[in-house]
Amino acid sequence: MADYAPVDLAADNLVTFELNGRTVSAPAGTMLVDAAYAAGVEIPIFCYEPRLGPPIGACRMCLVEIEGMRGLQTACSTPVTEDMVVRTNSPMAKDAQDGVLEMLLAQHPLDCPVCDKGGECPLQDRTFKFGPGKSRFIEPKRHFPKPIELSSRIALDRERCISCFRCVRFSQDVAQDGQLTMQERGARSEITTFTGDAYEARFSGNITDICPVGALTSIPYRFVARPWDITNTPSVCGSCPVGCNTELTTRDGELKRITGRDTPNVAVEEGWLCDKGRWGYDIAMSPNRLSAPVVREAVGDRTVSIEDGVAAAASLLTGRRVGILLGGAVTLEEAGIALDLATNGTLDNAVVARLGVASGNCAPVRAATGAQLGDIDAADLVVIVGGDPAAQQPIVELRVRKARRFGARVIGCGARPHALESLGDFTRTAPGHLADGMMGLADAISNAARPVVLWDEADLASDPGAIAALTALLAASPHATQLMLGADVNGVGLSALGVSTTGLFEAIAADEVDAVICVHADPLEAAGSIAWQAVFDGFRGPVIAIATYASAMTERADLVLPALTMWEQEGTLVSMTHRAQRLRPGAAGPAQAAAGWELLIAIAHHLGHPPAYRTAASAFTHTVASHPAFFGMTTDLIGTDGVVIGAWPADDVSPAAIVADPDHLVLVATRDTFGDDMTARSHALRTAVSAPVLRMHPATAQALWLNEHDHAVLISDVGSSSALPVLCDARVAEGLIVGPLGAPGSPIEGALSRNQHQAIVRVERT
Amino acid sequence: MSVQDQIKGFGITFRTMLQKPLTLGYPEVKTPVFPRFRGRHQLWRYDNGLEKCVGCSLCVAACPADCIRVVAEENTQEHRVSAGERYARIYEINMSRCIFCGYCEVACPFDAITLEHSYELSERERDLMVYTKDMLLTPAPKQPPLRTEGQRV
Numbered sequence: 053m054a055d056y057a058p059v060d061l062a063a064d065n066l067v068t069f070e071l072n073g074r075t076v077s078a079p080a081g082t083m084l085v086d087a088a089y090a091a092g093v094e095i096p097i098f099c100y101e102p103r104l105g106p107p108i109g110a111c112r113m114c115l116v117e118i119e120g121m122r123g124l125q126t127a128c129s130t131p132v133t134e135d136m137v138v139r140t141n142s143p144m145a146k147d148a149q150d151g152v153l154e155m156l157l158a159q160h161p162l163d164c165p166v167c168d169k170g171g172e173c174p175l176q177d178r179t180f181k182f183g184p185g186k187s188r189f190i191e192p193k194r195h196f197p198k199p200i201e202l203s204s205r206i207a208l209d210r211e212r213c214i215s216c217f218r219c220v221r222f223s224q225d226v227a228q229d230g231q232l233t234m235q236e237r238g239a240r241s242e243i244t245t246f247t248g249d250a251y252e253a254r255f256s257g258n259i260t261d262i263c264p265v266g267a268l269t270s271i272p273y274r275f276v277a278r279p280w281d282i283t284n285t286p287s288v289c290g291s292c293p294v295g296c297n298t299e300l301t302t303r304d305g306e307l308k309r310i311t312g313r314d315t316p317n318v319a320v321e322e323g324w325l326c327d328k329g330r331w332g333y334d335i336a337m338s339p340n341r342l343s344a345p346v347v348r349e350a351v352g353d354r355t356v357s358i359e360d361g362v363a364a365a366a367s368l369l370t371g372r373r374v375g376i377l378l379g380g381a382v383t384l385e386e387a388g389i390a391l392d393l394a395t396n397g398t399l400d401n402a403v404v405a406r407l408g409v410a411s412g413n414c415a416p417v418r419a420a421t422g423a424q425l426g427d428i429d430a431a432d433l434v435v436i437v438g439g440d441p442a443a444q445q446p447i448v449e450l451r452v453r454k455a456r457r458f459g460a461r462v463i464g465c466g467a468r469p470h471a472l473e474s475l476g477d478f479t480r481t482a483p484g485h486l487a488d489g490m491m492g493l494a495d496a497i498s499n500a501a502r503p504v505v506l507w508d509e510a511d512l513a514s515d516p517g518a519i520a521a522l523t524a525l526l527a528a529s530p531h532a533t534q535l536m537l538g539a540d541v542n543g544v545g546l547s548a549l550g551v552s553t554t555g556l557f558e559a560i561a562a563d564e565v566d567a568v569i570c571v572h573a574d575p576l577e578a579a580g581s582i583a584w585q586a587v588f589d590g591f592r593g594p595v596i597a598i599a600t601y602a603s604a605m606t607e608r609a610d611l612v613l614p615a616l617t618m619w620e621q622e623g624t625l626v627s628m629t630h631r632a633q634r635l636r637p638g639a640a641g642p643a644q645a646a647a648g649w650e651l652l653i654a655i656a657h658h659l660g661h662p663p664a665y666r667t668a669a670s671a672f673t674h675t676v677a678s679h680p681a682f683f684g685m686t687t688d689l690i691g692t693d694g695v696v697i698g699a700w701p702a703d704d705v706s707p708a709a710i711v712a713d714p715d716h717l718v719l720v721a722t723r724d725t726f727g728d729d730m731t732a733r734s735h736a737l738r739t740a741v742s743a744p745v746l747r748m749h750p751a752t753a754q755a756l757w758l759n760e761h762d763h764a765v766l767i768s769d770v771g772s773s774s775a776l777p778v779l780c781d782a783r784v785a786e787g788l789i790v791g792p793l794g795a796p797g798s799p800i801e802g803a804l805s806r807n808q809h810q811a812i813v814r815v816e817r818t
Numbered sequence: 819m820s821v822q823d824q825i826k827g828f829g830i831t832f833r834t835m836l837q838k839p840l841t842l843g844y845p846e847v848k849t850p851v852f853p854r855f856r857g858r859h860q861l862w863r864y865d866n867g868l869e870k871c872v873g874c875s876l877c878v879a880a881c882p883a884d885c886i887r888v889v890a891e892e893n894t895q896e897h898r899v900s901a902g903e904r905y906a907r908i909y910e911i912n913m914s915r916c917i918f919c920g921y922c923e924v925a926c927p928f929d930a931i932t933l934e935h936s937y938e939l940s941e942r943e944r945d946l947m948v949y950t951k952d953m954l955l956t957p958a959p960k961q962p963p964l965r966t967e968g969q970r971v
Contacts, residue, residue: 163902163903164874164927165872165874165876165902165927165928166872166874166902166903166904170874171879198903199903274892275873275890275891275892275903275904276890277875278874278875278878278879280875280878280879281875281878281888
């Protein structure tokens with residue numbers, strides 16, 4: 053991890069000071085460790101971590117000699133001042149470094165051969181670099197029972213802890229879950245939760261990254277590999293639209309670990325990952341992973357090789373009018389190739405559409421100055437309009453909490469209650485009435501110097517009044533920037549390619565399509581599943597599913613081609629902040645599976661129209677870069693940190709508006725990252741899964757004669773949901789029901805219309 | 819070439835004709851090796867039968883020929899293999915790559931691996947040159963049979 057904060061040596065408030073006899077400069081107020089590191093002098097540290105907030109000087113490793121100050125000073129908590137004379141290598145400073153390291157090691161077990169941190173351990177590295185080289189300690193060391201489980205995913209080895217407080221500060225200040233604390237004193241100090249229960253939090257995995265010793269280690273990665281056994285690949289997480297930059301650890305062709313990058317992308321996730329992004333990769337090994345093509349025939353299912361599967365796909369498509377349905381998480385390459393095949397004569401005039409939220413009408417809001425997640429840090433006002441960022445885009449929560457730590461005010465309005473509402477003033481609005489809530493925010497936004505408005509794509513797309521109101525709000529303040537809380541993983545990328553959410557459904561219903569390819573898309577488990585089911589029941593042509601996991605669609609399809617997951621394939625995803633970032637493979641995947649883009653290219657070859665590209669990078673150049681948002685972009689240009697894409701003419705339709713009225717109940721679906729089908733299949737995340745429930749106000753539940761934990765079914769005019777337990781939550785507005793989108797078995801999707809996340813429903817007790 | 823040179827040369831020939839030959843009848847007779855000769859590796863056990871190797875992979879890091887592969891696993895109460903928290907589930911040395919430098923021996927923090935005096939390592943197939951843990955490990959010591967309750971001695 054990046055231990056030292058970057059220093060802006062081009063700032064105008066530079067001060068000049070003397071460091072080890074050299075004259076160097078740094079901006080006033082920079083901590084001495086950072087200023088020295090920028091000047092090429094490494095002052096050893098353990099507890100200092102700029103991302104955790106102000107330094108606390110707990111480990112005493114950074115002691116330096118400063119002229120005019122009595123004794124030694126901690127360089128991590130001493131800001132540089134003009135004409136300061138600092139010595140980091142004087143006999144006194146060196147003696148202090150030796151002393152501190154000797155003291156730390158006196159209570160450290162030195163079981164490096166069995167410690168998972170061995171080889172990538174800051175304590176090891178700094179002992180080699182700055183330590184005394186020899187220990188005089190012969191007394192028995194402290195011993196605790198060997199590793200205890202801090203949670204089901206984190207092992208705690210208390211005797212290795214050097215009490216640097218990094219994990220406690222992460223829990224208290226960054227994630228603000230308030231769980232971790234240091235108990236007892238002196239040699240008996242140990243990290244624990246206040247209650248003694250397991251540390252269950254959505255960002256808990258980050259403490260294994262920031263622990264400078266092997267005290268906190270990841271249980272799924274326990275004893276799996278050493279740093280010299282592995283290769284690390286920078287990639288990006290495709291679990292939610294945030295697009296956190298990750299590093300995939302591969303050993304023997306298998307994905308073994310996901311961590312934040314050594315140099316975090318400050319514009320996106322700043323090195324923090326949610327537990328799903330970190331540990332959810334084991335679903336790639338789950339039993340319902342598709343590993344070989346299946347041809348469904350009258351006599352039964354037949355498993356074939358991938359070559360035969362592709363040939364079978366081509367023969368099913370020959371001479372047919374084809375429809376291609378793309379899921380919300382397909383890569384730009386897959387979508388680009390699908391569009392290319394539809395226009396270059398391979399699949400004559402194929403209809404290409406996607407599943408997901410249609411937000412073409414949000415274009416006026418998107419046209420306002422966009423912010424990256426990193427810009428939230430510097431904001432003095434964070435406005436959250438609609439949505440449920442803590443559940444749907446987890447990392448946003450850490451950014452908003454950080455901004456508030458820096459003094460920003462947090463305000464907002466919306467229909468769904470969420471975890472960030474406790475940070476400031478929020479008004480509850482009924483669905484379809486976001487504009488009313490925004491009226492109260494106008495003054496604050498126009499008075500703020502650097503306001504950032506976070507708005508929920510799905511909430512605004514189905515609320516035309518809100519788009520106009522938000523556009524006016526953003527236009528009124530010259531400093532205001534906006535940041536979309538997206539709904540689909542690659543929703544922005546697919547919109548930028550001009551893939552519409554409509555067209556295919558109507559084409560299938562009107563019998564204008566004879567064959568359908570679903571690429572990572574399952575319409576039978578998406579919003580509007582009842583309507584899709586009806587359409588597919590009457591569809592007689594072949595259905596080809598390119599998918600990674602077994603689902604309702606792969607059961608229905610006539611041919612299933614297994615595809616690779618986001619950890620195994622190349623590709624480009626565009627995050628909700630319009631950032632194009634590259635997926636890179638960190639695992640090989642099943643032998644009889646191939647990336648979606650590879651399968652599409654292979655099908656084109658079998659159809660007798662070999663495309664001009666063979667690799668993901670050239671497919672990007674040939675099929676994606678011709679679209680206005682991606683002009684001049686190449687995979688090299690995107691690099692490891694990503695680039696922000698350009699504007700595009702939005703021409704997608706807008707979904708029907710859902711406006712709440714007192715006589716009807718409104719269902720608002722929220723996609724909880726930890727409550728979806730993926731999380732439920734992960735073994736590592738088994739204790740983090742949030743159960744699917746219908747949240748409603750106690751008064752609403754009472755009016756419906758429902759008690760908490762009763763099971764209820766929602767019925768709308770398009771269909772009905774499965775029975776889900778009721779949870780009373782006084783924060784939910786009366787007349788509103790918050791339901792889980794994408795939960796295992798897709799319980800509420802049946803009650804929703806296509807591409808919608810809200811519906812007028814009535815409730816029946818079961 | 820002069821006559822003197824020829825006499826000199828034949829002098830050596832006739833002199834050595836009278837000496838005993840140095841050739842050994844290998845494989846019946848073997849050259850003794852030096853005490854620090856580095857031959858085939860051996861993995862060692864403690865006297866109680868537990869393996870010394872904890873699967874720390876330091877030998878892998880030290881190996882200049884990149885011929886060792888270690889995959890570690892955790893010891894459990896029911897299945898205790900080594901004396902530490904972890905043990906090597908897989909320990910392989912590719913002998914056709916090994917250069918017998920002995921760095922693995924030097925790197926090992928538990929003296930679990932040493933290079934012994936055996937040097938007859940040729941095989942007819944390359945696959946057979948990958949030595950697995952069973953081949954490298956010292957056989958487990960014979961446990962003295964424990965007397966079960968009520969058993970007569």
